[in-house]
Amino acid sequence: MGIAAEFLVRVRRHDGDEAEQYAWPAASKENGRDTTLAQTGRRTIRLGLRPFTIDAEAGRREWRQMLLALEQRVVLTDKHPGMLADDLSDYLFARSTGHIGSLMTLNNRGCQRAVRTGAERLDQELMDQVKNDEASEAARLELQAALKKKRLTSRPRPRADEPHETADPHPSDPAASNARRGTACVPRNSAS
Template sequence: MSNPYADWLRQHGTKHFNLGTKAGWIDFVNTGIRPDFRTLTMDEMRGLDPETLEDYNQARNVWNSNPATVKTPQLKNAHDLIDQVMASSHRDGSSVRGAVALDALPGLGKTTIASSYARHFDQQQRRRYGHTTADGNPRLPVAFIPLSAGMTLKQLNQKILRFYDHPAATRTSKAELGTLAMDCIHSTETRLIVLDDLHFINFNHRTGVEVSNHLKWLANESAATFIHVGVGLSRKKFFDEGLGGDPSLSQTSRRTTSCPVAPFTLSTESGNRAWQRLLSSFESHLKLANNTEGTLTGLGDYLFERTQGHIASVTNLMDRACAAAITTGTETITYDIVKKVVIDNAAETASSRR
């Protein structure tokens, strides 16, 4: 007899997207919403055979851990600002386009903000202009380039070429890499480039200055708008172009619009409402037999104390609390369940100080 939950897991289980590759990015863009399945009652679960129950619970773990991206005020404000900057992308010819820097503390959803915007932009461009360019090349409206520690100019260009699956990524001289990277951007008509984890670049070091200058060259020579994502970019002198540069003379500072991302707050009425809406959104998504309206919102103050309003900590807490609710058979999230859940070190440390 077919096990519907095993079938669901095979087709719609946990997905792994390597956004730093063309194939991974296209999979991310094209993957649709998971199909829903009915939440069983306690009596119905007791009627399942052990293997089917195990698969049902695993399917619920996948479902509970993957809610739709919540349109938080932070995400909406950031997307609105990126839309403003993208207005420059309509300029003809060699006119320089603007850029955005998502500069914030860890765990505030910067990469989600950037990737969700880029995903929609990619879908929009393909719908409007098709999947191939006028020259017959595959269209790649977006390039998502994750950076790594100690990134040099050569390594940056190699990362770009690897995204485009260019065969010369590891075999070409340093002098040619930049030209090949630009050729890829031009030939596929890339219009948006996301550079994730830009804080790995030390702009106070010679290699960091080289990277900064190269990024300006890419912006000058291509028709792409850049979204820079990182932690403490201002402190790392990204906007000043490093090495004690004069901010008033910095092209990067003039071209780039800073977009800070703030944690949730309970200190204002609007902040409190936004926090409650976030919890309500999570609450409506959960597949727990005893889940009822107000389960999470009723714990709002305690959940904020545990997470300090950082979206990454909130999602970690939800994943683990749901798994605990299933494992223990309580089938709802309670104060006692949440209290036993251990999450990231930053959130736990800050919570213990309160």
């Protein structure tokens, strides 16, 4: 038996005498295992979670529902309805490539930066300063190009039974955006 290819474990009885020997395959690249798996393999359960896709209407609706759920949990003072699901939908899909882990990392880091900088809201300018995982960043350019050229969108089409949302005519004007949403634009450092 090759010791390099296997772990040899001797089990001793309570009186100290050897009772049995067991051999397990060693953690190596040859048998597809990694040494980290030897340490964590029995502590975790692998769950398969496919990435979100936006090539069909059903996938775009799932993506929007995810962003709406995530948006409800964002705790920033200047957040507004639609901040993620409307304003940043395509951007977040391109940055995360539809992977939930990448999306959550991006969202968490974006919220941290928004608090640290005092912005207290998520927008593309702030999110451009946030780093994300290497795999998502590598695939980002191709997705961004397709989204920019309107060959792809993450936004679902409105259903016949839903009211059609019109685009904000002045997206860069916070007062106009807030007026459309029915919220007031109050300066931060105003005296009461």
